[in-house]
Amino acid sequence: MKYLVVDDEPIARRRIQRLLGEFKILEFVGEAQDGQQAMELVESLKPELVFLDISMPGMDGIALGKYLREHNANLKLVYVTAYPEHALKAYQIFASGYLVKPVDRSQISELLNHLFPDSLAKLQYQVGHDIRWVNVPDILIAQTDERYTHIYFEGGDALIDIPLKKLLSDYPHHFVQVHRNTIVKKASIVKLESCEGVHKVVLSGVVEPVQVSRRAYASLKTVF
Incomplete structure (x- = not known):
């Protein structure tokens, strides 16, 4: 912010x-x-x-x-x-x-x-028998499969059982959807890339660009 x-x-x-x-x-x-x-x-x-x-x-x-x-x-x-x-x-x-x-x-x-109600929020995840917490503002990417949501944050990654849709609705100031199975941290977006019909977003603190859907790319172009 x-x-x-x-x-x-x-x-x-x-x-x-x-x-x-x-x-x-x-x-x-x-x-x-x-x-x-x-x-x-x-x-x-x-x-x-x-x-x-x-x-x-x-x-x-x-x-x-x-x-x-x-x-x-x-x-x-x-x-x-x-x-x-x-x-x-x-x-x-x-x-x-x-x-x-x-x-x-x-x-x-x-x-x-x-x-910013979500600014100091934390999410719980488990490593072995240990319960740990991650600050929502530290989460850079969240991607879902059929069962879990994989979050990537500053210092590591984890699996949680919170659907992408709920993360997006609970923390609208933090996340933006870039694909049907991926949301990213708004404030970390550096630029958009497009090559031969493949769209990607470059995030600060993330080595590899993240794939963006055609619909999301059109929407993001009006903001970034």
Whole structure:
């Protein structure tokens, strides 16, 4: 989940970036010190989440949030401010969250659980007599056969008895279907390839490209 930090104070930007760095689902892509710079970075970096201050010189966070919301309907805005009395104005422009300084890890964890219910989810699997768990955000590929679903994740692979259809419906922000028997991690998609009628998707962290159906390829081309 790509995010951008907007605050006129460098120390505040570094602090929120340090806290957010503890969450693997979040990927820092840039920081801005004012509204104009933020608008330019949102346009070029395409973050999915923006953490922004309210009290800034020039364009304040409320005006910036209104602009970003009007031009990026799916962008999630989270205000980070020392002034809780501004919360109502923030939510009037459909802010996704509101954190009051000084921010701590528990606040961020609660916010992420609210915004992305599947972000901290875990799936259970068994190795011999041992029960183990894998974080859903770490799963790169899930493929099914007639009986089981084979998942591949950072550090290994496992068999689980959860159907692909359920994985896709339970974690729609994480997975996208690329074939009738395969789903992959959306955020890991690097590019699409097509050669002599064979379509594939290249994933970050995966050596071999994954085959894509004709229908899925047409759909993915409109997004990636």
